[in-house]
Amino acid sequence: MKFDFPADLRPSSVEEREEFYRKSFPREFIEDKLDRWDRFVPVVDVGSDSTRYRPRFKQYKGKLVRINEFEDLDDLKSKIVDYAPEDLYYATTIEKEDRIETNPEKELVFDLDPENVECKNCERKKKYLEGTAEEYVFCDECFGEVAEETRQLFSFLKNHFSDLQLVYSGRGFHIHVEDMEAFRMDREDRRELAGKVAKEFPIDPAITAGEKDLMRLPGSLHGLVSKIVTPMEPSELSDPERILEVVGQPEFRQVE
Ligand SMILES: [Zn+2]
Structure with a gap:
């Protein structure tokens, strides 16, 4: 079966992924999290969806590998270059393990993807x-619908939070809520909010509820579609075609 994506999107090769992280390791995005948060745990998928990975990482196929220890950012970079991952995530729980009790501080995130709309x-x-x-194919129509739903959800959330960041994920969009009060929401409040929003918008409620605590790292490569996970302005959502064509286009896919 082949991956059918709009705008000639296609999975990256392992060599392209390695080259990407060698040249464009998302250092600033990681530094920003290290500055603000107690902990930063990168998590990689070596290539479960594209089934492209280095043979020596075969045992990690279908799994998520947490990089719990790294000496510094250069050390982390060399690990990521070595994995040449299809996907690079981070754990959204921001407190150190020894401080995690019943309701650890966690980033509140909304994840909108084409698979959550009927097309x-x-x-x-x-x-x-x-x-x-x-599983992950989509077309320009469902992508356009997700862009519009994201625009509406962003304005809705603006009424409740002040520090929002919109990110193009490669296939859909993420809204990160950076207000401190959002980090401190407890499990019940998260679940309630996720349920309420999922009734009206195509989000993955398990991510908003904090039951899944992984988020794609901004600046990383979405290896299934060969796009860079890119922060953007809400006004850009009105032109989904442009997003598919030009936003987050890695060097190796730019037309010569
Ligand atoms: Zn579609």
């Missing part, structure tokens, strides 16, 4: 259930 054009869900399409 008559690519019939993604139907084909996936029939076994005739890969």
Whole structure:
């Protein structure tokens, strides 16, 4: 089965991923988190979805590998270059293990993807259930719908929080809430908010509820579609075609 994406998006090769992290390791994004948070735990997927990975990492296929220890950013960079991961995430729980009790401080995030909207054009869900399409295919129509839903969710959240960051994830969008009060929300409040928002918007409620605590690292490469995870302005959401064509385009995919 082949991955069917709009705008000629395609999975990256392991060599492209290695080269990307050698040249464009997202140092500033990591430094920012290290400055503000107690802990920063990078997590890699060596290539579960594209099934492209170095043979020696075969045992990690279908798993997520936490990089719990690294000496400094150069050491972390060499580890990431070595994994040449398909996906690079971080744990959203921001406190050190020994301080994690019942309600650890956690980043509040909203994750919107094409698989959460019904699409008559690519019939993604139907084909996936029939076994005739890969799980993560999407088309420009469902992407456009997700962009519009994200625009509306962003304005809704603006009424409740002041420090929001919008990120293009490669296939959809993330909204990160950086207000301190959001980090301190307890489990019940998170669950309630996730349930409420999921009724109206195509989010993954488990991520907002904090049941899944992984988020794609801004500045990393989404190896299934060969796009850089890129912060953007909400006004850019009105032109989804442009996002697919030009936003987060890595050097190796730029037309010569
Ligand atoms: Zn579609």
